[in-house]
Amino acid sequence: MAARNDILFRVARRRSSVRRARNLLHAVAGDWSIGQETLAEAELVLSELVTNALRVPVPGDRLVEVRIARLPEDGVLRLEVGDAGGGKPEVRTPSEDETGGRGLLLVDALAHRWGYEPRPSGIGKTVWAELKTPDIAPEPEGTEVAAITVRAGQRVRVWGEWLTVRGLHAERHTSDSEAHVVLHLDDGPGLRITADSPLTVQADPPPRSGDGAWRDAPRRK
CATH class of the missing domain: 2.30.30.30 (SH3 type barrels.)
Structure with missing residues (x-):
């Protein structure tokens, strides 16, 4: 894959889209010189963000938007996942007998920082997370x-x-x-x-x- 600063794609609201998002992350990892440790953490974060977006109660024909970007001047890998739903993503501390609800807890632990913002279209939100990647390669001069x-x-x-x-x-x-x-x-x-x-x-x-x-x-x- 040719070197570039970001990739933007949309995935359907199905479970297999989590794997597709991870595959595209792996596709740019080599060109961007992302280390294996950071790649493993980014894979977990991206999986949780996409999984959460798939669970948002919106019509089934609404796609989930994913953006993977490198910010070499800041030494950061940025992951963005947008959905058409409302609400405010919040970190929960589930009880021991709960089987879910730990996604953002994991994101909060692995990411350098994360947050959310309204989508430019005015419908839904984009949840983003940034991981420190000091060895990320810039676009060749x-x-x-x-x-x-x-x-x-x-x-x-x-x-x-x-x-x-x-x-x-x-x-x-x-x-x-x-x-x-x-x-x-x-x-x-x-x-x-x-x-x-x-x-x-x-x-x-x-x-x-x-x-x-x-x-x-x-x-x-």
Whole structure:
């Protein structure tokens, strides 16, 4: 999955949605450098927030909105779950014979801080929790260069994502006065652009064998 600062999705009001939310959390954990301990705690918190939202008495066709975001400047992973119900979420201390009611107690124990706020639509609320994650990775910085200077192994910003250049070659046709570069990326189709087009590349990419190797395509006669 390409690096980004948040993901927003909606889930149906069914029990399997808790697992889906956890799976999406795991999907971004690697890109964001979330440690295993924090990931385990975030998984518990997100599960409780989604479970609570599913229990809110609202029509069954109302979806639950989930947002997972990283705030690297604050060293925080933020989890948000919105539902169409009213009420105020409060931490309870259930008796020993009660089987439920401990969800927010767990959230309160694991989260750096948490709270709730009205949804922008005016219907329902969003319950959020933030977990301290000092090693969370920020969005990679980039610098703008001409396409012809890009090297294999670098990561480029294309179609709104950071993709790795697996290979590339230059093209020039007699019927076309402009030179072109074709980038072979790790996801999606190849990208053919003019050699002097600006591309944003990730600063200081990790070294790879074969960096800087150009493979010139045969020119048409």
